[in-house]
Structures are given as structure tokens and as C-alpha cells.
Amino acid sequence: xxxxxxxxxxxxxxxTGLAFGAIYALVALGYTMVYGVLQLINFAHSEVFMYGxxxxxxxxxxxxxxEADGVKLIAILIAALFLAMLMSAAIALILERxxxxxxxxxxxxxxxxxxxxxxxxxxxxxxxxxxxxVAEWLGLxxxxxxxxxxxxxxxxxxxxxxxxxxxxxxxxxxxIDLIVIVAAVGMMVLLDQFVRRSxxxxxxxxxxxxxETASLMGVNPTxxxxxxxxxxxxxxxxxAFLYMLKIETTRFDVGFLLGVKAFxxxxxxxxxxxxxxLLGGLILGVAENWGSALxxxxxxxxxxxxLLVLILLVRPTGLLGxxxxxxxx
Amino acid sequence: MRRNKVFATGVAALxxxxxxxxCGTTEDGGNGGSDADCDVKLAFFGPETGxxxxxxxxxxxxxxxxxxxxxxxxxxxxxFVKYDSQGSPDEAPALATEAAGDESLIGVVGPxxxxxxxxxxxxxxxxxxxxxxPSATNPTLADNGWDTFHxxxxxxxxxxxxxxxxxxxxxxxxxxxxxxxxxxxxAGLAGIVEKDLADAVVGTDTIQQKQTDFSxxxxxxxxAKPDAVFFGGYYAEATILVxxxxxxxxxxxxxxxxGVKDPAFLDAKDAxxxxxxxxxxxxxxxxxxxxxxxxxxxxFGEAPGTYAAEAYDAATIxxxxxxxxxxxxxxxxxxxxxxxDEGITKQLKFDEKGEPADVHVYAYTVKGxxxxxxxxxx
Numbered sequence: 001x002x003x004x005x006x007x008x009x010x011x012x013x014x015x016t017g018l019a020f021g022a023i024y025a026l027v028a029l030g031y032t033m034v035y036g037v038l039q040l041i042n043f044a045h046s047e048v049f050m051y052g053x054x055x056x057x058x059x060x061x062x063x064x065x066x067e068a069d070g071v072k073l074i075a076i077l078i079a080a081l082f083l084a085m086l087m088s089a090a091i092a093l094i095l096e097r098x099x100x101x102x103x104x105x106x107x108x109x110x111x112x113x114x115x116x117x118x119x120x121x122x123x124x125x126x127x128x129x130x131x132x133x134v135a136e137w138l139g140l141x142x143x144x145x146x147x148x149x150x151x152x153x154x155x156x157x158x159x160x161x162x163x164x165x166x167x168x169x170x171x172x173x174x175x176i177d178l179i180v181i182v183a184a185v186g187m188m189v190l191l192d193q194f195v196r197r198s199x200x201x202x203x204x205x206x207x208x209x210x211x212e213t214a215s216l217m218g219v220n221p222t223x224x225x226x227x228x229x230x231x232x233x234x235x236x237x238x239x240a241f242l243y244m245l246k247i248e249t250t251r252f253d254v255g256f257l258l259g260v261k262a263f264x265x266x267x268x269x270x271x272x273x274x275x276x277x278l279l280g281g282l283i284l285g286v287a288e289n290w291g292s293a294l295x296x297x298x299x300x301x302x303x304x305x306x307l308l309v310l311i312l313l314v315r316p317t318g319l320l321g322x323x324x325x326x327x328x329x
Numbered sequence: 330m331r332r333n334k335v336f337a338t339g340v341a342a343l344x345x346x347x348x349x350x351x352c353g354t355t356e357d358g359g360n361g362g363s364d365a366d367c368d369v370k371l372a373f374f375g376p377e378t379g380x381x382x383x384x385x386x387x388x389x390x391x392x393x394x395x396x397x398x399x400x401x402x403x404x405x406x407x408x409f410v411k412y413d414s415q416g417s418p419d420e421a422p423a424l425a426t427e428a429a430g431d432e433s434l435i436g437v438v439g440p441x442x443x444x445x446x447x448x449x450x451x452x453x454x455x456x457x458x459x460x461x462x463p464s465a466t467n468p469t470l471a472d473n474g475w476d477t478f479h480x481x482x483x484x485x486x487x488x489x490x491x492x493x494x495x496x497x498x499x500x501x502x503x504x505x506x507x508x509x510x511x512x513x514x515x516a517g518l519a520g521i522v523e524k525d526l527a528d529a530v531v532g533t534d535t536i537q538q539k540q541t542d543f544s545x546x547x548x549x550x551x552x553a554k555p556d557a558v559f560f561g562g563y564y565a566e567a568t569i570l571v572x573x574x575x576x577x578x579x580x581x582x583x584x585x586x587x588g589v590k591d592p593a594f595l596d597a598k599d600a601x602x603x604x605x606x607x608x609x610x611x612x613x614x615x616x617x618x619x620x621x622x623x624x625x626x627x628x629f630g631e632a633p634g635t636y637a638a639e640a641y642d643a644a645t646i647x648x649x650x651x652x653x654x655x656x657x658x659x660x661x662x663x664x665x666x667x668x669x670d671e672g673i674t675k676q677l678k679f680d681e682k683g684e685p686a687d688v689h690v691y692a693y694t695v696k697g698x699x700x701x702x703x704x705x706x707x
Contacts, residue, residue: 001546005552008552012548012551013544013545013548016542016544016545016547016548017544017545019544020544050514072405087628089582128530150593152379152382153380153382153383153565153593154379154565154568154593154596156568156596156597156599158568158596158597158598159597159598159599159600163576165576165577165578172551172578174576174577176576192467214473246542247541247542247569248569248572249541249568249569249572249596253539254541257539288545289476289544289545289548292545292546293548293549296535297534297535297536297537297540297543297546298511298535298536298537300537300540300545301537316592
């Protein structure tokens with residue numbers, strides 16, 4: 001164990017850990033909100049994130065971001081952010097409509113919905129992984145070649161962004177890491193306030209507490225569920241945007257590992273709890289980095305999951321433990 | 330409590346789903362000679378689809394070219410079949426059993442990767458089916474006592490020291506950080522480089538395949554302030570790793586081996602510039618392969634990729650055997666073991682373990698967005 005290295009580089013390791021943890025947290029929101037309202041784990045949420053990364057990549061490619069700079073580059077990035085949010089939100093809504101609503105209407109057991117989610121996850125991931133074949137069937141492969149080629153390997157937008165570093169009190173910090181942390185935490189605070197204060201947010205909490213009573217009080221449950229998926233999708237879109245700023249590379253199966261980690265973050269913080277998702281994500285990100293420093297990077301996932309087990313042993317409902325419905329107004 | 334149950338089922342179901350995706354292989358029939366064939370087949374074994382398809386393609390095309398050229402004026406057409414392992418050690422044993430079951434198959438070009446070679450080697454040895462790999466470089470493969478195993482290029486025990494030598498003598502790096510990806514290939518190679526550089530190694534780290542965030546590794550590198558970083562692994566991780574190392578402020582030389590010698594590595598753009606790639610594969614600018622390179626380009630419309638020439642050599646050995654009338658595995662095995670002739674990449678001759686008697690390692694560098702040869706490491 002290399003304690004000396006950890007202590008000497010604690011600030012850097014913490015900041016880069018927080019940055020990746022913030023991305024976990026944004027994705028974790030999607031798991032946590034759907035669980036809060038439906039008591040159902042939306043395993044296809046990782047693909048909602050993955051489609052967002054591709055929306056970002058394709059926007060940058062289509063607008064020729066590699067040759068843009070200054071104001072034009074910022075405009076392209078803003079367009080990419082909105083399209084990533086739009087893509088992820090659309091996929092989340094389609095999932096709700098196709099994979100969940102028919103089951104919920106028929107009062108299917110939760111396990112059935114879970115299998116439906118896993119199925120949807122594979123369909124979505126493989127659809128992206130086979131997009132060159134799909135384009136071929138549609139006869140579009142000539143027009144779309146840049147976008148569909150290399151369907152099963154990494155697709156990269158490296159070289160688009162400069163990533164200046166600067167020193168804060170002797171600690172070298174990447175500007176991208178700061179942007180990621182500030183943007184992610186900012187979005188979480190906004191969302192938290194939205195759920196606590198707005199009419200829609202009250203509807204979500206009411207449905208989470210007791211769907212039947214909520215609908216008697218005039219809350220439309222179907223619409224509330226839709227809004228929940230929509231918000232989860234938008235957050236995953238933002239996560240996808242920030243992920244692509246930081247990593248610059250995506251592929252059709254990028255959602256899987258990240259989805260498992262984000263789900264872990266949601267459980268760690270207390271699933272169904274928005275603030276828990278943030279806390280869980282950040283703790284997981286930092287723990288992975290510190291653990292990598294102490295034991296070697298190959299232990300990264302082991303550390304993350306040992307931490308999960310330890311915390312659940314002591315606090316079975318997660319760190320913050322409250323459900324979405326019981327959140328104080 | 331119920332909630333926990335749902336989690337447990339979910340995780341179990343997820344694991345099941347995962348293992349299911351590993352299935353679904355394709356086996357393509359060859360498009361070799363259909364007229365007047367005499368029921369003799371040669372096979373490619375390795376990734377035709379999947380994540381590593383980019384590394385499999387030149388090997389398939391190099392083999393294809395050799396067979397097509399042979400079939401052009403042969404009475405007895407050789408059929409070419411492909412066993413698509415997707416480069417995965419999990420797929421390899423079942424596919425190898427399938428290949429072993431086809432008695433008309435008398436020679437295999439492959440398996441392409443070290444991991445799948447280790448997994449499938451026993452099956453080939455039991456079936457007495459001779460294999461010549463144009464690309465699997467893990468040294469321990471030759472130590473399994475498989476008399477069917479042959480290698481048409483230098484292994485990592487020769488590539489590793491060459492990489493270490495290049496780092497010491499040409500890059501002149503006094504401090505080196507060694508990273509590997511925990512794969513059969515990457516960890517083996519990194520281990521050799523680490524041993525050879527001895528005191529010059531200031532730190533090591535092991536990453537995971539499919540990992541995308543390397544911030545802890547980057548901090549380790551910037552903390553150790555090395556002149557060079559050696560990475561043993563494949564291009565998928567190398568591309569992201571080099572980008573994050575450069576963003577993290579590392580400005581020394583990035584040195585990698587043949588697993589990274591793929592056009593996809595150039596996706597890293599500016600970060601890839603100046604990267605040194607060692608490879609026991611012959612550059613297509615060498616006079617010996619000029620004719621092959623021209624034929625290859627005419628046939629496939631692209632310059633020969635990594636290991637295309639080695640695959641061509643491997644196929645040529647089998648084809649020479651068939652030309653001399655060999656039509657079964659036992660005779661082919663004997664023919665390959667005693668082979669001694671000049672190939673396009675090197676003198677082709679195997680020692681009793683199946684290793685090539687003649688080995689060359691070359692250095693390449695990334696310059697102006699292209700991988701260009703630097704010459705042989707001697």
C-alpha cells in the first residue's frame with residue numbers, strides 16, 4: 001500500500017475522483033427517481049446515457065467541431081449539450097412507453113418489468129453496435145458512413161477541445177474537471193429544488209408516497225411517471241455531455257460499466273433519494289481514485305464494491321436512506 | 330426486504346444476460362475456389378468481427394491473397410474458411426473443436442491473439458492440426474509442448490527487450506513508468522520491459538480493459554515524472570490513455586507495442602504524435618515486401634495492415650506443402666516442422682518449440698497523423 005503517494009497527491013486524486021463521481025451521480029439520478037416512483041430498477045438507463053454520448057459526438061462531427069474555435073466552438077458545444085439532452089430524453093420516454101407502460105397497466109409483477117428493462121437495454125446497445133448494418137438495410141450507408149463506421153470500436157472526438165490546466169495553491173487542476181464538477185452539482189441542486197418546490201415535483205413526490213391517493217387528489221399518474229423518465233433522461237444527457245468533454249471517446253457498450261457504477265452510487269446513497277445519489281456518486285468516484293492510488297488501478301472496481309457492501313452492512317438503506325416520497329418539503 | 334430481493338434478482342439477471350451476449354458467433358464459408366477443388370482447406374482463426382476486428386482484417390486479407398494467388402494456376406483449388414473467434418479466449422475452445430472436426434482442414438493461420446491461442450492450443454494439438462500464428466506474441470505459448478504450434482514472428486521475449494533497448498538507447502530515457510492492461514499479452518510484455526529496464530523503472534500500474542477514466546494512473550505518472558511511459562496493451566485503451574496522460578501534463582515519450590499498431594490509435598490526434606510503436610512486423614517500405622504490398626493494394630484497395638505480410642508467409646508455408654502433394658494433417662505437420670525457405674518477411678524456419686529461427690523487430694513512430702517506420706531495432 002502506497003500511503004505516501006496518496007497523501008502527497010490527495011488534492012489531485014480527490015478532484016479527478018469528484019469529477020468522475022459527479023458523472024456517476026447524474027446518471028444515478030435516473031435510477032433513483034424511477035425507483036422512487038415505480039419501485040422498479042430501470043436497467044436500460046445506462047443506454048439512455050450511451051445514446052446521449054453519441055448525440056454529442058455526432059453533433060460535433062456534423063458541425064465540424066474539430067476546426068472550430070472560440071465562439072463558434074462554444075456554440076457547437078451548446079448545441080451538442082441540447083441535442084444530447086434531447087436524445088437521452090427521447091430514449092427515456094420511448095423506454096417508458098414501450099418497455100414499461102404496457103406492463104404497469106396490466107399490473108405485471110416487478111420482476112417482469114425488470115426483465116423487460118434488461119431486454120430493452122440489450123436491444124438499444126446492440127442497435128447502436130450494429131448501426132452500420134442498420135444503415136445498410138435502410139440504404140443510407142453512403143450518406144451516413146462517417147457516423148456509422150466503426151460501430152463496434154471506440155468512436156473518438158479527441159483533439160476538438162483544448163484542456164488548459166492551472167494551478168490553485170500549488171495543485172494542478174484541469175479546467176474540464178472543474179467544469180464537470182460545477183455543472184453536475186449545479187444541476188443536482190436545481191433538480192432538488194424543482195422536486196421540492198414545483199407543482200410537478202410535488203406530484204412526483206405524492207405519486208412516490210401513494211399512487212392511488214395521489215391520483216384521487218388529481219395527480220395524473222401516467223403523466224407523472226412520464227415526467228420522471230423525462231427528467232432522468234435529461235440528467236443522463238447532461239452526464240453524457242460532461243463525460244464526452246472529459247473522456248472524448250464512446251462506444252456502443254460504454255453504458256454498461258458506467259450504468260452499474262451509477263446504480264451502485266444510487267444504492268450507496270440510498271436509492272430513491274436525490275441527495276443520496278449525489279453523495280453516493282461523489283463518494284464512489286473519490287473512493288475509486290483513492291483506492292487506485294493505494295492498491296493499484298486494477299483494484300478499482302473491487303474497492304468500489306467492497307465499499308458498497310460495507311456501507312450496506314452498517315446502513316442497509318444506504319447513507320441517506322430516505323425515499324423520494326418522504327423528502328421534506 | 331423485498332427491495333433487496335429485487336436487487337439480487339436484478340443483478341443475477343444482469344449477469345445471465347451478460348454471459349448470453351458472449352454467444353452468437355458467425356462462421357463464414359470461404360469464397361475460395363469452387364471449381365475443381367480437391368477438398369483441402371486452410372483456415373483463418375481469429376477476430377473477423379467484434380472489438381478487435383481491426384487487427385484481424387489484414388491477417389485475413391494477407392492469407393486470402395496467398396490462397397488466391399495459389400489457386401490462380403493450381404489444378405487443385407484450396408478452400409479458405411474463417412473461424413471468427415472475435416479474439417475472445419471464451420469463444421476459442423468451442424471453435425477450435427469445430428475446426429478440428431473438419432478433416433479436410435489441414436492448416437490454420439492463427440489463432441491471432443495470445444489469449445485465444447492459449448485457450449485453443451490443446452485442442453489443435455490433440456487433433457494434430459498444424460497452426461502458424463502470424464501475430465500471437467506471448468512467449469509462454471511455445472512452452473506448452475504443443476507440437477502443432479508455430480509462430481511466424483518474434484515473440485514478446487524478443488519484442489520486449491527490443492522495446493527496452495529502444496527506450497534506453499534511442500529515446501535515452503533515464504526514468505520509465507510501465508503500465509499494463511492485465512491481459513495475457515499486455516502484462517507479459519510489460520513484465521519483460523520492466524525486468525530489462527530494471528533500475529530505470531520509477532513506477533508501475535495496471536489498468537483494466539474497457540476502463541475509460543485513467544485519472545489515478547495519470548496522477549501516478551505525473552508524480553513520478555518519467556522521461557518515458559511504456560504501455561503494454563491494445564489500442565482501445567492506449568488511445569484514451571495517451572490523451573489523458575497528455576492532458577495531465579506528461580510530456581515525455583509514449584512507447585507501446587504491436588497491439589497498438591492500428592489506424593484507430595490515430596484517433597487520439599495530437600496526443601498520439603511522437604508515440605513509438607515497436608512491432609515484429611515488417612514495414613511495407615522494405616524492399617522484400619514491395620511486390621506483396623503492391624499486389625495487396627491492387628486486391629484490397631488499401632496498404633497492407635499489421636501482420637498482413639506475416640499472414641501471407643504463414644499461408645505460403647501451407648500452400649507450398651499442398652503444392653508438394655500434402656493432403657493430410659500428419660504430413661502437413663511434418664512438412665511445416667522441416668520447412669526452411671525464404672519468406673517475404675524473414676527466413677522461415679521453426680525451432681523444435683515452433684518459434685521462428687530468424688527474428689526482426691521494427692520501430693514505428695506517429696508523425697503527422699500517420700504511423701511511419703523508423704527502421705529495425707538492432
